[in-house]
Amino acid sequence: MSEPGHVPDVPGQLPEGDRTVIVSIARGGANPSQQATAAAGGHNTLPPGTRLGEFEIVGLIGEGGFGIVYLAYDTSLGRHVALKEYMPSALAARVSATEVQVKSERHESTFRAGLKSFINEARILAQFDHHSLVKVYRFWEANGTAYMVMPYYKGVTLKEALKAMGAPPDERWLRTLLVPVLDALSVLHAANCYHRDIAPDNIILLEGSGRPVLLDFGAARRVIGDMTQALTVILKPGYAPIEQYAEVPTLRQGAWSDQYALAAVVYFAIVGKTPPPSVGRMVSDNYQPLGKLAAGRYSERFLRAIDRALAVMPADRPQTVQQFAAELGIALDGPPQHAGRHSDTSGVLSRPGNDSSAAPARKRVVWASAAAVMLAAAGVGAWWLHERVPTPARSSAQSTAAPGSSSTLALRTPNTASANRVEPPVASSAPGNQSASSSVRRQPPSSSLPPFTASGELARIAALADPEIQVKVDLPVPRAVVNRDKLRFSLTSNRAGYVFVFVVDPADQYLLLFPNELDHENQIAPGKRLVLPRPSWPMLAGEPLGANHFVAIVSLAPRDFSALGLTHDSVFASLPRAAQEAAAAQRSPTWSPFAGAAQCSEAGSPCPQQYGAVTFKIDVVKSSK
Structure with a gap:
């Protein structure tokens, strides 16, 4: 067994340029043990020295509300890896050295749905082999939960890299970034899979090569967010397109959804802030096009392509990665290779359908009244946003309507509020005065x-x-x-x-x-x-x-x-x-x-x-x- 935080010096470990951190805690000059122990773990984290099959936990890389990522040592192959454990802390807790248990029966179905999506995500990613997609070496269920093993990457997130630059990158730099990312998305989309969470903190630039890798598909996080109506945990305002705020037949998610998010990443890199949240743009579109904001600093063609990919309505965006790349003036290498079509991933990565490649219908009628409701990424007390729309629709919050009734969308904001009792600042009102x-x-x-x-x-x-x-x-x-x-x-x-x-x-x-x-x-x-x-x-x-x-x-x-x-x-x-x-x-x-x-x-x-x-x-x- 290794001492806590100790990384065995084993010959044959991956070259430095191919070892990166799955989350953004790596800093230049830090060795793996320093990186792994930089983040303090909670009471649910496994201590260093814990064995999970052939993998030995070395330290903690990062912990979120839905999973824990560890630095681990593969004793069979003699290399360091990143090991991710499914651990939705709001639903489950550690009850023994490694065993995970649901906190109450009312959380059981949500926990199981998240577990299924975690495994399905790992199964799909394991079938892809692209240098800009995170690779899954192995996944399995045990101890009441599930695990997936990935390369141990070392690098910085795109968000950190842009911050360190101090000035917007030039067009050549952005094109160099976009080529492998677009190529990776073409592989995903050819298999009817969509990332749905592209953002600067989910793209890591590998140390040495600078090659971008797409991280954190967050499958379990989305399913749990859907079931608990906590859309705030699954959407990033500014990067999330309007179709991600609710399931409406005329506004389906697809390749155009990832293109919106990627274009928002470019917008952030150039302007230093995200575009206005798409849900707000449905009501009053105050988007400032890059064609005006960055004119003269980048080619007109490049800016026009990004602006078009950031159109509010899905049908107004490029419908395929190849179309987006062509508008940017980027040539992708040949037809995408993929691992075949996937039928179902609990509504997480895959969105197959008979018309999955068709352009969404150009309709704003329903959303003209409903979009204003979808402030799920806002964050205001204990309030949900509530609205009736004229046709039945199933929201991301899994709200349903009885046949023949109007549908109610109740999308949750991060915190909550309610009740109406008055309390003047200094002097109080008379009893009963509201x-x-x-x-x-x-x-x-x-x-x-x-x-x-x-x-x-x-x-x-x-x-x-x-x-x-x-x-x-x-x-x-x-x-x-x-x-x-x-x-x-x-x-x-x-x-x-x-x-x-x-x-x-x-x-x-x-x-x-x-x-x-x-x-x-x-x-x-x-x-x-x-x-x-x-x-x-x-x-x-x-x-x-x-x-x-x-x-x-x-x-x-x-x-x-x-x-x-x-x-x-x-x-x-x-x-x-x-x-x-x-x-x-x-x-x-x-x-x-x-x-x-x-x-x-x-x-x-x-x-x-x-x-x-x-x-x-x-x-x-x-x-x-």
């Missing part, structure tokens, strides 16, 4: 700052507001029940202004709920009622349970919150924990950086800084009892 108002008399701010909490800062924003700007929130019911009640509240103000609504969920996730990528119209007229959420983005209460704190701000001028460090990777901008702490350090007794700063477009003209604000709290409950 409204909150900023017109109550506020206490003067204390000369000393209280310890920072995300929800407490919302109350401070309201306490520091101008009492002359009276904002009132009305809520229809005192609380909301999971899977039944929708989020609904209304705002009124005695002054015209711009509305901003922030929410802090039970896990202290800090989000800008309104305005958002789907709804930028945030002006309010004096005495006029603004009802939120608007019909284009309804939200249904979901788990987890707990208190969700809101602040509604009405500012006399538009406000800029960019200094906070908000991230805009999804429909709703979020404020990471580190950014919260950095902003909290700048607070003063009379000022909160979380309130943003007024920003007027006309230079030299007075810009009013005043705002009114009111807080309220919504609790998510299991039932109305």
